[in-house]
Amino acid sequence: MDHPLQEKITSRTLRIAVVGLGYVGLPLAVTFAEAGFHVTGIDVDQQKIDRASRGESYIPDISSGTLQAVIEAKRIHFTTDFAALDDIDAVSICVPTPLRKTRDPDISYIISATQQVRARLHPGQLVVLESTIYPGTTDEVLLPELQSTGLKVGVDFFLAFSPERIDPGNPNFDTRNTPKIVGGVTPACTELAQAYYGAAIERVVPVSSPRVAEMVKLLENTFRAVNIGLVNEIAIMCGKLSIDVWEVINAAATKPFGFMRFLPGPGLGGHCIPVDPHYLSWKLKTLDYTARFIELAAEINSSMPYHVVNKINDALNEQRRSFNGATVLVLGVAYKPNVGDVRESPALDIIQELLARKTVVLYNDEYIPSLTVRNCLLHSQPVSSGLLQAADCVVIVTDHNYYDVPWIIREARSIVDTRNMTRGYNDEKVFRL
Numbered sequence: 458m459d460h461p462l463q464e465k466i467t468s469r470t471l472r473i474a475v476v477g478l479g480y481v482g483l484p485l486a487v488t489f490a491e492a493g494f495h496v497t498g499i500d501v502d503q504q505k506i507d508r509a510s511r512g513e514s515y516i517p518d519i520s521s522g523t524l525q526a527v528i529e530a531k532r533i534h535f536t537t538d539f540a541a542l543d544d545i546d547a548v549s550i551c552v553p554t555p556l557r558k559t560r561d562p563d564i565s566y567i568i569s570a571t572q573q574v575r576a577r578l579h580p581g582q583l584v585v586l587e588s589t590i591y592p593g594t595t596d597e598v599l600l601p602e603l604q605s606t607g608l609k610v611g612v613d614f615f616l617a618f619s620p621e622r623i624d625p626g627n628p629n630f631d632t633r634n635t636p637k638i639v640g641g642v643t644p645a646c647t648e649l650a651q652a653y654y655g656a657a658i659e660r661v662v663p664v665s666s667p668r669v670a671e672m673v674k675l676l677e678n679t680f681r682a683v684n685i686g687l688v689n690e691i692a693i694m695c696g697k698l699s700i701d702v703w704e705v706i707n708a709a710a711t712k713p714f715g716f717m718r719f720l721p722g723p724g725l726g727g728h729c730i731p732v733d734p735h736y737l738s739w740k741l742k743t744l745d746y747t748a749r750f751i752e753l754a755a756e757i758n759s760s761m762p763y764h765v766v767n768k769i770n771d772a773l774n775e776q777r778r779s780f781n782g783a784t785v786l787v788l789g790v791a792y793k794p795n796v797g798d799v800r801e802s803p804a805l806d807i808i809q810e811l812l813a814r815k816t817v818v819l820y821n822d823e824y825i826p827s828l829t830v831r832n833c834l835l836h837s838q839p840v841s842s843g844l845l846q847a848a849d850c851v852v853i854v855t856d857h858n859y860y861d862v863p864w865i866i867r868e869a870r871s872i873v874d875t876r877n878m879t880r881g882y883n884d885e886k887v888f889r890l
C-alpha cells in the first residue's frame with residue numbers, strides 16, 4: 458500500500474499517541490518508543506503523568522530504568538492535554554472497560570476518550586481501540602462518532618480494533634513478543650493498523666473486521682473463565698470424594714494432547730477474566746440469547762471465596778474456635794502472584810466475609826501496603842514467627858514467590874492453602890481446597 462502513513466511508519470517519523478497509561482497503555486507506549494518512534498502518552502490522571510514524566514514507573518512490567526532510557530532519548534513524553542493529538546498520526550486507546558454494579562458494561566471511558574480524539578481528528582489519522590469491549594463497539598460507537606466530523610473512514614481516516622493481550626507479571630511474554638490481532642473497518646484500515654503495530658510488535662495477525670477482533674479477545678478470556686470454572690467445580694467434587702484435586706490435575710497433565718492444565722483457586726481476580734465474559738453475555742442478552750457457559754462459570758467462580766471461608770471454618774472448628782473473635786492471617790491479597798494488583802481479587806470477598814463474622818483479620822502482601830474492605834483500613838503486616846503463631850488460622854490466598862512455605866508450616870497453628878503451596882507437606886494442620 459502506497460500511503461503517506463506507511464512511509465512515516467517505515468521512516469519512524471510517525472507521531473504516535475497512547476491514550477490511557479495503565480497496565481496496557483504504558484507498556485505499549487514504551488514499546489513503540491523503543492522501536493524508534495516518538496510517543497505522546499496521554500492520561501486524565503495527573504499523578505500518573507507526573508510520575509511517568511519523572512521516569513518513575515508505576516507498572517511492574519516496566520522498570521523505571523526502561524522508562525528513563527526512552528525519556529532521555531526524547532522518544533516519549535507525557536501530558537494530560539488532549540491538544541497534543543493535533544500533531545498525532547496514530548492513536549491507540551487503552552482506557553478501562555469495567556462493569557457497572559449491575560454487571561452491565563461501562564463504556565463511559567471509551568466514549569469520553571473517543572470524543573477527545575474526535576475533537577482533533579484530522580485527515581490521514583489512524584485510530585485504534587485496544588480496550589476489551591463487546592462485539593460491535595468499534596462499528597457502533599467509535600465509527601459514527603468519528604464520522605460525524607464529515608471525514609470518511611478508509612479514505613480520510615482509518616479505524617481498527619486491536620485487543621491487548623498483556624499478561625502482567627509474565628516473565629516470558631510482553632507487549633513486543635505477544636502476537637497482536639488487528640481488524641480494520643475497511644481493508645485499508647486493517648493494512649495500516651497491521652503496518653503500525655508490525656513496526657514494534659514481532660507478529661501481527663490481521664482479521665477481516667473489528668467485530669472478529671473484538672470476539673477473538675472475548676473467546677480467549679471466556680475460554681479461561683469457563684475452564685477455571687470447570688476445574689474449580691472439579692476441586693469441589695474432589696473435596697466431597699476425599700480425592701486430592703492437585704494430584705489428579707498433575708497426573709492428567711501428563712497427557713501430551715487433548716488436555717490443558719487449569720488450576721483451581723480462591724476465585725477469579727484481575728481486570729480481565731472476571732469482567733470480559735460479561736461484556737459478551739450482556740451483548741447476547743440484547744439479542745435474547747443467554748450465554749449459559751459464561752453464567753455457569755461465573756456462578757462457580759464467584760462462589761469460591763465462600764468455599765474458602767468454609768475451609769477456614771473447618772480449620773477453626775478443629776481448634777474449637779468460632780469466627781467471632783478468632784484471628785485470621787491472610788497471606789497475599791493480590792489477584793495473582795508477584796503483582797501489586799488487587800482489582801476484583803478474591804481476597805477482598807474472603808476478608809469481607811470474615812469481617813462480617815466479627816473475625817480479626819490481618820494480612821500480609823509486600824506488593825499491597827494497605828487495603829480498605831467494608832470501610833475498614835488494613836495495613837500489610839511483615840510476616841514473622843510472632844504473627845504466624847498469633848493467628849488461629851493462616852490462609853494462603855496468593856502464592857507470592859517470597860513466602861517461605863516450610864517455615865510458615867512450622868510456625869502456623871493451622872493453614873488453609875488455596876494454591877497448593879504446601880504440596881509435599883502432609884501436615885494435619887493444612888486444609889487444602
Ligand SMILES: NC(=O)c1ccc[n+]([C@@H]2O[C@H](COP(=O)([O-])OP(=O)(O)OC[C@H]3O[C@@H](n4cnc5c(N)ncnc54)[C@H](O)[C@@H]3O)[C@@H](O)[C@H]2O)c1
Pocket residue numbers: 476477478479480481482499500501502505551552553554566569570587588589590621622623624625728729
Ligand atoms: N490489565 C490487563 O491485564 C489487561 C490485559 C488485556 C486487556 N486489558 C484491557 O485493556 C484496557 C485497559 O486496561 P488497564 O488494565 O490498562 O486499565 P488501567 O486502569 O490500568 O489504565 C487505564 C488508564 O486509562 C486512564 N483513563 C481513563 N479514562 C481516560 C480518558 N478518558 N482519557 C485518557 N485516559 C483515561 C486511567 O486514568 C488509567 O490510567 C481495559 O479494557 C482492559 O480490559 C487489560
